[in-house]
Each structure stands twice: as structure tokens, then as C-alpha cells.
Amino acid sequence: MLDQVVQPKNVFRAVERSKVYASVVDQILQNIQSGRFPPGSSLPSERVLADQLAVSRGSLREAIRVLEHAGVLDVRVGSGTYVTEGGRSQTAMLRAQAAVIGEHSPLDLIVARAAIEPVCAEQAATAHHPTDLAHMEATLHEQAELTHQGKDPSAADLAFHLAVATASHNGVLLAIEQNLIELMHEQTWSELKHRSRSRVHAAEQYLEHHELVLGAIRRRDARRAHQLMAMHMAAIEVGIVAELERSDGPNGQGS
């Protein structure tokens, strides 16, 4: 049963995954993904499973807690631990997200941003509140100061985008934007964008784009906001592509 997958050697994938609970998480995910525990089915009891995995029940519980919180498992007191109906897709998502974080191409991110950001701006133009406007202005002000001082305005730049998504008052768009921003914190992206920004006047250009977008939002011109943000995304893409060409593609043509 589970005995065959308890061998430490072929379970541990990286040094930081050598902890017992992390290894248990992986093994449970594997068994869900492989179909051994289909949605709706129950795992063996904690006591039995801990025995099979040759770990303490405490360590197993820590792993189960992670998966419960991720929506993969549904834990019912007195009854058992079940794989959720969406457990398989959640498992796939956890793995997909891990894969994305580790392997996505900067161009992938650009395409997604090009799809989402203009719609955020458009929605912000129609839905924003006065406090949203003040917040967007504050982030823009900070970006301006950092840009004029020759400092790295990345954080303020992203903060402006986040403020726009917040001003859209669309919870789904905001959640997506936050996920995208998290991906942008990855090293490769920050480095590429920093280098694209350091081309002549790029930082000033991005700042100006933001100012134009904010103006359209302030005027509640949704179409114009959409257009200007799309143009801003195109400019970023041009900068990133130029950097990729120049550095001869740290990610090849990846996908």
C-alpha cells in the first residue's frame, strides 16, 4: 500500500523537503494525484496512516493541516479525513503553482498582465471611490520621488498597480493581481524589469504612463484607462523582450 512509497531516498526532492511533515505532504499529494484516493474517498485513520508512513501522529497531523488549509483534504471529527471533491484539481493547482513559481517564463507573465491590467484600469475608472483615488495618488507620488532620486521604484510601481486593482472593486481581479505581483517578486522578473527600467528614460516613461492612466481613471474614462494601461503593458513588454534578446534568453523560448 503506502509502504512502497515511504522509502526516504526517492521521496525527498530537495534538501529543504527533508522534513518529515513536508515529505508526508508530498506523499499524500502523489497518492491523490495518482488516483489512489479519488475525490470523496477517505484516507486511512491518522493512527493507521502514521504507522504505515512510520512517522508520529503529530508529524502526520502537521502535514494534514497543510493540505486541509489548501482545500485538498476535508477533516471531520469522529469520522475521518476525506479528499475534497475538488481535491484533485486543488492538488493539480498546488503543483501547478509550484511549477509556475519555479518555471514560468517572463513572457508568460507579460501576457497575463496584458490581459488583466487594462481591465483593472477600466473597472477602476468606473468603480473607484475617493479613498481609492487618494491611495493611487500616494503610490504614484512615491514612485515619482524614487524615480527622480534615481532609486529603485519597483515597489511603488507594483503598489500603484495593486492600488488600481483595489480600486476596481472586483475581488476576483484583485486576487489575480495579487497573485501576479507575487510572481513578479521572483528574482528573474525583478532583475529583468530593473534592467529594462535602466534603459534611457524608461523609469520616467513608466511613471508618465502611470500618471496618464490615473488621469483617465480620475476622469472616469474607462475606455481611455484601458487603452493607456494596455499601452503601458506593451511598453513593458518591449523593454523585457529587449532585455531577453540582449541577455540571450535566460529562459530560452520557454513555456
Added chain:
Amino acid sequence: MLDQVVQPKNVFRAVERSKVYASVVDQILQNIQSGRFPPGSSLPSERVLADQLAVSRGSLREAIRVLEHAGVLDVRVGSGTYVTEGGRSQTAMLRAQAAVIGEHSPLDLIVARAAIEPVCAEQAATAHHPTDLAHMEATLHEQAELTHQGKDPSAADLAFHLAVATASHNGVLLAIEQNLIELMHEQTWSELKHRSRSRVHAAEQYLEHHELVLGAIRRRDARRAHQLMAMHMAAIEVGIVAELERSDGPNGQGS
């Protein structure tokens, strides 16, 4: 210090959040969000924190494990438990996602889908592999059968969209699509769409849209694929809006 937030009464937000570890997760998140533990700072040791929260160290560890896996905390053996640099935004994301799952409007989801799905189709037209095509066809075939039998084709419908996102070979778009599909599993959405689909010939219409989109993808006509998917999204929006009007808005004008 933390004593003041240990009072059970104002911590528990719902019945299912009464478990100790879940309550501990919430309290830690609150303290990060409030700035008490800024990024880079360390939490009190497990023994001290468990004492302060008046819980056992095992329960605290389960909570910490959840937050570690979510990227909020960085746990170092022999050193301590630290809030990650992105811990605050991760905290915000966890809370945003919880908020989204609980409170988003179907219209929010439509807007986001309208932004993403056509781009998925467009990318799939240029990037798909033969296996992608076969997979999209299979899901479409299943949708057709279920539709013609008068059964609920929702699952196959969503599976087609997921297959399109997979065929885009853009990891970020796929991750976003998977998140959107998870949101669509929420009860309100499924019910609204089911009702919109039950209008005369709607299910047939949606099936036809999918077939047209697949045709454009097959021909590698990116622009047409984008257009057709956008039209499909518009048709869904019309159907959903009509249902919302008819049911007198279960979500009001929500945001």
C-alpha cells in the same frame, strides 16, 4: 502582548473556525497584518508563544505549518520562526482569497474571465501541441454528449476551458484559469449558470461556441480564436445578467 487577542469570543468568526489551530492561524495573521510582526522579524519561540496563547505546542505547530506552507512564515531550526519578506502581502493574499471565495460577485468573475479566456484561446491557437488538440476535442465531445442527452454539461464545459488554458502553454494563464475554475465551483455560480443554460437552446449555443473556438485554434487563427472566445464570454454574461435580473439580484449590485 498576545494575551489581549487570546480571548476566544472575538477571535472566532464562524463555527468551523473554532478549532485551536485555526484560531491560532487567524491570530498570527492578524498580528502580521497589523504590523506587530513586520517582515523579517521573528515570532516568539514556540514554547513562549504556546504559553502566551494558552495552547499546546503541538496545536501551535500545526498552525505554523499552515502559514509556513503558505509562504507567510520562514521556520529555521535552532533559530526561530520569521515572517517572510513577502509575508505581509501573502497575508493579504490569504485574506483576499478568503474574502473572494466568500464574497465575490458573479459579475466580478465574468469580468475576469472575459479578460483571461480570450487570451488563453489566442495563445492556444499559436502554442498548442497535437496532444492538446486531442484533449480539447475529447472534452468537447463529452460536452456534446451530455448536452444532447439533456444532462448537465458543466463539468465538461469547464474542462474545455481548462484544456484551452493548458494548450496555451503559458503557466501563468493556466494557474489563473485554475483559480477561476475553482471559484466557479462555488454554489452560486454553478446555479446561475445552470439556470442560464436552461434557457432555450443556451446549452446548444455554448457548445457551438466551443466548437467554433476549437476550429479557430485548430487553424492556428489566433485573432479569430480570441474573438470567438470573447463572444462566448459575452453570451455567458448576457445569460448571467438575465438570470440576475430575473432572480432580483442575490448579490445586489455588489462589488
Added chain:
DNA sequence: ACCGGATGGGTGGTCGGACCAATTATGTGA
């Protein structure tokens, strides 16, 4: 024979203590 209630066994939840591995701080000697 069927239905409802009680009971027992099995489930997860929490606690506390013990011990081990890793890191950090402190003390001592050169």
C-alpha cells in the same frame, strides 16, 4: 417487522513530557 434510542468502538483534537538536531550566545584560555 420496523423504528428509535442507547451504547460501544473508532475517529480526530489537544495536551504534556521527553529527547534529539541545529543554532546562537557566553565563557574561558591563549
Added chain:
DNA sequence: TCACATAATTGGTCCGACCACCCATCCGGT
């Protein structure tokens, strides 16, 4: 003052005990 050793503190894992909850089975009553 610096380097090394030791002690203290940290997280990691295990174990056993006990409690609350759930489910299945059995028994009694109609």
C-alpha cells in the same frame, strides 16, 4: 582581542494519555 568549547535556546519528532464527536450495531418497544 580572538578563537574555541560549552551551555543555552531554538525547532523537530515521538509517545502516551485523555476528551469530544461520529457512526454502526444492538436492543427494546410498538
